[in-house]
Amino acid sequence: MTFVDYEQAHSPVLLWETIDALAVKEDGLYLDLTTGAGGHSERILERLGAGGRLYAADRDPRALELSSARLSAVKSKGSFQMIHATFSQFPDWLPDDEIGAVDGLLADLGVSSPQLDLGERGFSYLNDGPLDMRMNQEEGLTAAQLLVEISEEELTNLLRVYGEERYASSIAAAIIRRRKIKPITGTLELAKIVAGAVPARERRDGNPARKTFQAIRMAVNREQEELAHLLSEIPSTMAQGGRLTLISFHSLEDRMVKQAMRRWQEPCECPRDFPHCVCGKQSLGHQLTPRPLTASTEELERNARARSAKLRAFEFRGGTS
Numbered sequence: 001m002t003f004v005d006y007e008q009a010h011s012p013v014l015l016w017e018t019i020d021a022l023a024v025k026e027d028g029l030y031l032d033l034t035t036g037a038g039g040h041s042e043r044i045l046e047r048l049g050a051g052g053r054l055y056a057a058d059r060d061p062r063a064l065e066l067s068s069a070r071l072s073a074v075k076s077k078g079s080f081q082m083i084h085a086t087f088s089q090f091p092d093w094l095p096d097d098e099i100g101a102v103d104g105l106l107a108d109l110g111v112s113s114p115q116l117d118l119g120e121r122g123f124s125y126l127n128d129g130p131l132d133m134r135m136n137q138e139e140g141l142t143a144a145q146l147l148v149e150i151s152e153e154e155l156t157n158l159l160r161v162y163g164e165e166r167y168a169s170s171i172a173a174a175i176i177r178r179r180k181i182k183p184i185t186g187t188l189e190l191a192k193i194v195a196g197a198v199p200a201r202e203r204r205d206g207n208p209a210r211k212t213f214q215a216i217r218m219a220v221n222r223e224q225e226e227l228a229h230l231l232s233e234i235p236s237t238m239a240q241g242g243r244l245t246l247i248s249f250h251s252l253e254d255r256m257v258k259q260a261m262r263r264w265q266e267p268c269e270c271p272r273d274f275p276h277c278v279c280g281k282q283s284l285g286h287q288l289t290p291r292p293l294t295a296s297t298e299e300l301e302r303n304a305r306a307r308s309a310k311l312r313a314f315e316f317r318g319g320t321s
């Protein structure tokens with residue numbers, strides 16, 4: 001796949017809403033921590049002038065290869081650097097003198113279309129491939145290995161919480177029954193086991209394996225832990241007036257983002273019945289989106305994957321944690 005194919009394969013969601021919310025300054029410092037196919041990064045880079053800088057990071061080395069080719073073709077006086085890292089690791093690679101100086105940070109969570117669609121990546125319940133699902137295929141347990149090690153109870157819980165799957169226990173039981181006979185190693189093999197574990201009527205509305213695949217993917221890539229860590233690191237890295245934009249695709253993630261932004265905005269955490277504040281906590285800034293932004297009808301017509309996307313943005317007052 002060339003970078004042109006890749007660019008066409010992934011349509012950046014809520015692109016203009018994100019760029020508006022970031023209010024890119026020509027000489028600013030920007031972090032796109034999930035550059036993927038580079039759609040959002042490209043638009044940030046275009047707006048940078050002399051002195052403006054963009055770090056474009058991703059945990060998937062294949063995404064970085066392609067997005068760096070795309071960014072190299074952008075006409076901009078600003079500069080960019082590609083970083084291979086998970087987004088929770090950004091304080092480790094960000095130079096010390098840039099901590100507290102970030103003017104804009106973007107994380108567009110979840111997976112990109114090429115990851116989802118290429119059978120060989122192991123995310124797809126439609127295209128056959130090895131049951132991998134790692135965004136970074138150089139480290140961590142594959143989905144197949146996870147299904148060897150996990151207990152039935154943990155698997156049921158994972159399908160229920162991450163997959164919001166009502167047939168979690170029967171799907172988990174079917175997976176465990178199968179693995180006693182042989183390890184589950186293929187994507188379509190898993191999709192078939194799931195289809196056989198749910199009532200026939202569930203097979204009529206979309207693919208019954210969708211939620212199971214989503215849940216296993218989230219566990220393999222430790223997506224919730226990554227987000228929790230990212231949120232805890234953000235406030236101390238932002239400049240005065242720095243803007244954060246987060247796009248999530250799962251209700252659990254959106255809730256985490258919403259709660260973090262509320263906490264940052266809230267000046268005081270004392271119990272409501274205290275006569276005056278004793279915690280001394282200051283507000284870190286304000287939400288730019290009291291309600292999350294969602295895709296327009298026009299975007300949904302072009303890109304069905306934008307359906308569950310929610311964008312929340314926040315403006316920081318200064319670099320305190």
Ligand SMILES: C[S@@+](CC[C@H](N)C(=O)[O-])C[C@H]1O[C@@H](n2cnc3c(N)ncnc32)[C@H](O)[C@@H]1O
Pocket residue numbers: 010011012013033034035036037038039040041057058059060063085086087088108109110111112113135226
């Ligand atoms: C929805 S895509 C981003 C698409 C991108 N905004 C674009 O315009 O092409 C999500 C990307 O985030 C990356 N990703 C997901 N979780 C990550 C994490 N914890 N750390 C770094 N990258 C991550 C994935 O590898 C994927 O490339």
